[in-house]
Amino acid sequence: MRRAPTRLGQVDVGSAAVIRRLDLPRPLTRRLLEMGLLPGTRVQVVRVAPLGDPLELRLRNYCLSLRREDALRIEVEAVP
Amino acid sequence: MAAPLVVLAGNPNSGKTTLFNRLTGSRAKVANYPGVTVATLTGRLQLRERGPVDVVDLPGTYSLSARSPEEQIAVDAILGAVRRPDVVVVVSDATALARNLYLALQVIETGVPTILALTMMDEARAARLEVDALRLAERLGVEAVPLVASTGEGQDRLVAAIARVLSSPSRPPRVTTPLDDDLARDLAPLEAAVRDSLRPRSEVEVRAWTLWAALSLGDDDLRHVPDPVRAAAQAAREATARRGVDLDLAIVEARYRVVDRLLGETTGPAAERPAGDRLDAVLTHPVVGLGVFALVMLVVFQALFSWAEPVMGLIEAAVAGVQAQVEALLPAGAFTSLLSQGVVAGVGNVVVFVPQIALLFLFISLLEDSGYLARVAFVIDRVMGGVGLHGKAFVPMLSGFACAVPAVMSTRTIESRKDRLLTMLVIPLTSCSARLPVYMLVVATVFDAGSVSFGPLSAGAFVLLAMYSLSVAAALGAAAVLRRTVLRAPPPTLILELPPYRRPLLRNVAVNVWLQVRAFLHEAGTVILACTVILWALLSYPRLESTTRAFAERRDEAARTLRGEALHERMAELATAEAGERLRESVAGRVGHAIEPALAPLGFDWRIGVGILGAFAAREVFVSTLGIVFDIAEADEASVPLRDALQRATWPDGRRLLTPLAGVALMVFFVLACQCMSTLAIVAREAGSWRWAAFMFAYMTVLAYVVTLAVYQGGRALGWGL
Numbered sequence: 051m052r053r054a055p056t057r058l059g060q061v062d063v064g065s066a067a068v069i070r071r072l073d074l075p076r077p078l079t080r081r082l083l084e085m086g087l088l089p090g091t092r093v094q095v096v097r098v099a100p101l102g103d104p105l106e107l108r109l110r111n112y113c114l115s116l117r118r119e120d121a122l123r124i125e126v127e128a129v130p
Numbered sequence: 131m132a133a134p135l136v137v138l139a140g141n142p143n144s145g146k147t148t149l150f151n152r153l154t155g156s157r158a159k160v161a162n163y164p165g166v167t168v169a170t171l172t173g174r175l176q177l178r179e180r181g182p183v184d185v186v187d188l189p190g191t192y193s194l195s196a197r198s199p200e201e202q203i204a205v206d207a208i209l210g211a212v213r214r215p216d217v218v219v220v221v222s223d224a225t226a227l228a229r230n231l232y233l234a235l236q237v238i239e240t241g242v243p244t245i246l247a248l249t250m251m252d253e254a255r256a257a258r259l260e261v262d263a264l265r266l267a268e269r270l271g272v273e274a275v276p277l278v279a280s281t282g283e284g285q286d287r288l289v290a291a292i293a294r295v296l297s298s299p300s301r302p303p304r305v306t307t308p309l310d311d312d313l314a315r316d317l318a319p320l321e322a323a324v325r326d327s328l329r330p331r332s333e334v335e336v337r338a339w340t341l342w343a344a345l346s347l348g349d350d351d352l353r354h355v356p357d358p359v360r361a362a363a364q365a366a367r368e369a370t371a372r373r374g375v376d377l378d379l380a381i382v383e384a385r386y387r388v389v390d391r392l393l394g395e396t397t398g399p400a401a402e403r404p405a406g407d408r409l410d411a412v413l414t415h416p417v418v419g420l421g422v423f424a425l426v427m428l429v430v431f432q433a434l435f436s437w438a439e440p441v442m443g444l445i446e447a448a449v450a451g452v453q454a455q456v457e458a459l460l461p462a463g464a465f466t467s468l469l470s471q472g473v474v475a476g477v478g479n480v481v482v483f484v485p486q487i488a489l490l491f492l493f494i495s496l497l498e499d500s501g502y503l504a505r506v507a508f509v510i511d512r513v514m515g516g517v518g519l520h521g522k523a524f525v526p527m528l529s530g531f532a533c534a535v536p537a538v539m540s541t542r543t544i545e546s547r548k549d550r551l552l553t554m555l556v557i558p559l560t561s562c563s564a565r566l567p568v569y570m571l572v573v574a575t576v577f578d579a580g581s582v583s584f585g586p587l588s589a590g591a592f593v594l595l596a597m598y599s600l601s602v603a604a605a606l607g608a609a610a611v612l613r614r615t616v617l618r619a620p621p622p623t624l625i626l627e628l629p630p631y632r633r634p635l636l637r638n639v640a641v642n643v644w645l646q647v648r649a650f651l652h653e654a655g656t657v658i659l660a661c662t663v664i665l666w667a668l669l670s671y672p673r674l675e676s677t678t679r680a681f682a683e684r685r686d687e688a689a690r691t692l693r694g695e696a697l698h699e700r701m702a703e704l705a706t707a708e709a710g711e712r713l714r715e716s717v718a719g720r721v722g723h724a725i726e727p728a729l730a731p732l733g734f735d736w737r738i739g740v741g742i743l744g745a746f747a748a749r750e751v752f753v754s755t756l757g758i759v760f761d762i763a764e765a766d767e768a769s770v771p772l773r774d775a776l777q778r779a780t781w782p783d784g785r786r787l788l789t790p791l792a793g794v795a796l797m798v799f800f801v802l803a804c805q806c807m808s809t810l811a812i813v814a815r816e817a818g819s820w821r822w823a824a825f826m827f828a829y830m831t832v833l834a835y836v837v838t839l840a841v842y843q844g845g846r847a848l849g850w851g852l
Contacts, residue, residue: 075349076348076349076378077197077349078623078625079378080195080345080378080382081192081625082625083378083379083382083383084192084193084195084232084382085192085229085625085627086228086229086232086386088379088382088383088386089379089383096407096410097410097411097414099414099508099509099511099512100414100415100416100417100419100420100423100509101509101510101512101513102512103511103512103515104508104511104512104624104626106410106414106508106628110226110228110229111225111226111227111228111259112225112226112229112627112629113410113627113628113629113630114625114626114627114628115504115507115508115511115624115625115626115627115628116624116625116626117511117515117623117624120623120624
């Protein structure tokens with residue numbers, strides 16, 4: 051099955067995806083990498099904040115919040 | 131010989147400070163780490179076999195790589211830029227072990243003797259996350275101690291492990307970041323530069339500093355990095371980029387490969403649905419979540435605004451009582467006045483903040499330890515982000531409406547220094563409760579109740595609402611401007627860990643409140659006390675001999691001519707008149723006169739100028755200072771004689787002084803000006819330099835002057851409220 055690349059900011063709430071590439075400024079990218087958001091890591095979009103932003107993600111057994119504009123610059127592969 | 135040094139390092143929310151409190155008790159001190167203005171906690175632990183050990187709690191960190199001086203503390207402390215620790219305890223949350231082991235791996239590979247403290251073992255067990263501490267210890271080559279911070283389980287074993295590690299020789303690290311041949315070749319020149327310029331003590335340190343430099347340098351604000359190392363780090367990045375490899379990614383991936391392999395060998399699979407998820411679904415629900423948020427914030431605000439009030443009233447009454455005692459027991463004169471109006475008043479000015487500081491930190495500790503503070507930032511980030519503020523700036527800004535002093539202290543929950551500074555610099559624009567008496571006096575003076583009304587609001591209520599709106603607009607506007615100018619930073623963003631909900635430990639909360647109160651009394655308190663004494667001197671000196679003589683004569687005359695009640699009244703009148711005369715003759719009175727040409731375009735005369743100077747002690751002092759200038763005894767904001775005097779007051783040419791327009795101008799000035807020495811003192815302490823306090827004073831004063839000028843002159847041109 052071919053999996054279309056998409057953006058983490060576009061993944062539906064409740065769905066999971068696998069990180070492919072981070073296209074963010076270096077300080078941000080490095081911080082996210084060091085927190086374990088690496089290419090190949092499985093991330094679930096848990097929910098969206100009441101005002102529509104930021105997102106709550108779950109990865110490596112902990113929860114992380116990111117703004118949607120940043121999540122839109124993270125390339126992911128959807129997983130079923 | 132100095133006591134051995136044990137450093138606690140770990141991710142934020144790993145239970146590090148709880149463990150620290152358990153190890154050292156409440157005698158710990160909040161102290162700035164040498165060279166940087168980041169508060170670290172320092173305490174002592176008594177080892178049965180070895181005597182005392184110094185314990186330092188480092189700020190929480192996810193990595194040793196650093197972009198800013200405050201992130202640099204962790205690596206400096208561990209690699210011993212100041213003093214090499216004898217043991218580093220890496221406090222690791224067993225429920226999120228991958229991210230925690232990433233930091234542990236970095237610490238271990240510096241070669242420093244390391245102990246892995248596995249916290250939250252009870253939660254890990256509840257989530258059926260089996261962590262094999264023994265095997266983890268064996269693979270990492272360090273001691274690993276499972277702990278449950280809430281019950282103290284494992285603490286004795288940790289203390290024993292510290293004693294054991296202190297008395298055994300250090301060994302080379304068993305795990306290091308594996309580098310493939312290409313990467314090792316690209317990093318070789320950087321390694322050489324590190325060897326030459328950073329004076330490492332061993333090959334293990336060369337390697338650790340090399341990886342640190344590769345990840346840290348390039349877009350940093352770090353000072354004291356030798357140029358050759360900087361250049362070599364840049365060259366290494368370029369070398370790997372030519373092979374199509376990102377250096378950061380290569381290093382971090384190599385480390386996580388080690389971590390993932392370790393986890394595969396030592397822990398069971400993670401639970402699918404995490405504990406606390408159901409609670410989170412409610413607390414961040416679009417409707418219920420916002421309702422809970424509003425309710426929690428309302429309680430915090432209400433507490434600061436009203437619960438602290440009775441205690442503050444008691445403190446003020448106690449101070450007045452001591453002042454009366456001092457004045458009754460000692461002969462009248464300069465020394466008595468210094469003691470009563472300077473020193474006792476100054477101590478009062480310090481202690482009066484304690485109830486609000488204690489309450490705010492009680493709430494912040496409860497919110498932080500329970501995990502809800504991160505959700506506050508999560509819920510409100512969209513609003514705060516719009517003006518370049520961090521979501522965590524919300525609670526400090528809200529607290530600012532009660533009092534800027536505890537609010538500025540509470541910015542400590544914000545990790546990034548620039549975000550913290552920005553929040554600190556705009557907090558004093560939020561309209562604190564000490565401004566309220568000023569508004570009340572002015573509103574009561576210039577707007578008769580029910581005279582003009584705006585819909586359902588009376589004129590006074592409308593003006594008050596306008597002042598609070600102005601304050602919010604000014605704070606948010608100033609944040610937006612400062613973010614684009616003085617505190618320009620990479621596009622502000624949010625990377626926020628949402629820790630699991632946990633039951634706060636009361637002991638931990640109490641220790642934290644106590645540490646904050648003590649730090650305030652100790653550091654800011656002395657400055658506030660000194661400022662009160664200086665301000666007292668400015669408002670009391672010089673004491674002209676001629677005035678003393680004139681009033682002595684008038685008292686003698688009264689004593690000769692009057693008896694009984696009439697004499698008593700006359701003496702009271704003379705005392706009030708003398709106080710007014712003294713103030714008018716004082717340095718402050720003269721400064722008031724001297725700055726009148728600058729104040730007149732704002733609609734203020736020298737008397738209001740003296741009131742503004744007096745308000746430096748605390749804004750509400752404006753009212754009582756104005757009372758003295760107008761020869762009115764014991765004036766407060768509800769004082770009818772003061773109100774009448776202000777209504778009758780005129781300029782020398784007979785124009786009314788406090789017109790409604792001038793009243794509004796005065797309130798606008800009080801909204802925007804930084805009329806508070808305690809705020810300046812606390813900002814100087816929290817920002818680590820008087821320069822930031824001076825900058826804040828300057829920008830707020832200019833802002834207040836320009837806006838007040840525009841309001842008054844604009845209003846006059848339009849013929850409003852004359």
